[in-house]
Amino acid sequence: MDNKSQNTKNDLCEVDCIHEGVVLQVKQNMLPDETLHEIGDFFKVFGDSTRLKILFALGEQEMCVCDLTAALEMTQSAVSHQLRVLRQSRLVKYRKDGKIVYYSLDDDHVVSILRQGVSHIGHRGDKNERTES
Amino acid sequence: MDNKSQNTKNDLCEVDCIHEGVVLQVKQNMLPDETLHEIGDFFKVFGDSTRLKILFALGEQEMCVCDLTAALEMTQSAVSHQLRVLRQSRLVKYRKDGKIVYYSLDDDHVVSILRQGVSHIGHRGDKNERTES
DNA sequence: TTAATATATGAACATGTATTCATATATTAA
DNA sequence: TTAATATATGAATACATGTTCATATATTAA
Numbered sequence: 620m621d622n623k624s625q626n627t628k629n630d631l632c633e634v635d636c637i638h639e640g641v642v643l644q645v646k647q648n649m650l651p652d653e654t655l656h657e658i659g660d661f662f663k664v665f666g667d668s669t670r671l672k673i674l675f676a677l678g679e680q681e682m683c684v685c686d687l688t689a690a691l692e693m694t695q696s697a698v699s700h701q702l703r704v705l706r707q708s709r710l711v712k713y714r715k716d717g718k719i720v721y722y723s724l725d726d727d728h729v730v731s732i733l734r735q736g737v738s739h740i741g742h743r744g745d746k747n748e749r750t751e752s
Numbered sequence: 753m754d755n756k757s758q759n760t761k762n763d764l765c766e767v768d769c770i771h772e773g774v775v776l777q778v779k780q781n782m783l784p785d786e787t788l789h790e791i792g793d794f795f796k797v798f799g800d801s802t803r804l805k806i807l808f809a810l811g812e813q814e815m816c817v818c819d820l821t822a823a824l825e826m827t828q829s830a831v832s833h834q835l836r837v838l839r840q841s842r843l844v845k846y847r848k849d850g851k852i853v854y855y856s857l858d859d860d861h862v863v864s865i866l867r868q869g870v871s872h873i874g875h876r877g878d879k880n881e882r883t884e885s
Numbered sequence: 886t887t888a889a890t891a892t893a894t895g896a897a898c899a900t901g902t903a904t905t906c907a908t909a910t911a912t913t914a915a
Numbered sequence: 916t917t918a919a920t921a922t923a924t925g926a927a928t929a930c931a932t933g934t935t936c937a938t939a940t941a942t943t944a945a
Contacts, residue, residue, distance in 0.1 A: 636816060638819055642819050642823045649823070658873050662796075662869055669903075686769075686770060690774075694904075696922095720922060732868055732872075733791075736795055816892095828893095832892060833894080848942090851941065
């Protein structure tokens with residue numbers, strides 16, 4: 620099969636080094652774009668230090684918005700905006716007690732992912748030395 | 753101790769509902785800012801669908817840049833830029849064979865994290881139907 | 886040497902996003 | 916009811932980031 624002549628996307632790859640079998644297999648096994656975006660969005664939530672702070676804090680115990688605001692030393696608005704992101708990602712849940720809203724982690728899955736992040740950072744310098752900059 | 757009177761950041765939290773013990777404990781246990789940023793940067797790498805595609809592809813077998821470019825149907829430049837991000841995060845390694853550069857996952861830790869992402873997406877609707885938009 | 890080619894990269898641009906500010910909503914107290 | 920307050924949120928802004936375009940680098944072939 621000659622896939623060079625039928626390649627309509629000339630700008631994408633005009634080289635001859637393609638391992639056709641590999642490319643074909645990878646394309647067949649690739650998850651659908653929508654799934655990949657969902658996975659990306661999921662990890663993206665863990666990609667901000669403010670949200671990480673909130674998650675680590677809630678990993679210890681449930682906290683109201685005001686506690687979080689004080690603990691993180693940020694504005695209540697900023698905390699609340701990030702809490703909404705965490706809510707929409709189902710990483711935290713909340714309960715209301717009067718006008719106070721208590722947030723907590725939605726499940727232990729979150730803690731296990733956080734741990735993997737910490738672990739990766741912790742063991743990072745193991746194979747290669749890393750000068751702390 | 754009255755921490756209201758000594759609170760110099762008036763804009764941050766001017767309420768009385770603070771559970772001092774909780775806040776204090778969380779602040780003491782909180783990871784340093786630099787560490788939190790490093791963890792965030794680590795997860796951020798998994799937060800883009802292009803990089804996820806590359807990682808899933810390399811999870812099957814090592815591939816040269818051209819293979820990846822063809823498999824993802826993207827420009828070589830875009831792939832190469834993302835490969836640099838993955839390289840700098842130590843998620844992929846590479847070997848050169850002539851002018852061809854073969855990339856592969858740096859370790860199995862990466863696969864296990866990817867699996868957690870897939871798993872989270874897969875089980876997402878299990879406990880409750882989506883409430884918030 | 887020169888030509889061809891696989892990959893890398895700087896700059897520009899467009900889009901995404903975290904924070905701030907102002908304000909809205911909801912609950913309690915008076 | 917009104918006042919106080921805990922939280923939520925829309926809009927604006929500033930910054931981060933992914934892709935494209937052009938080009939540089941490195942390697943092989945001629």
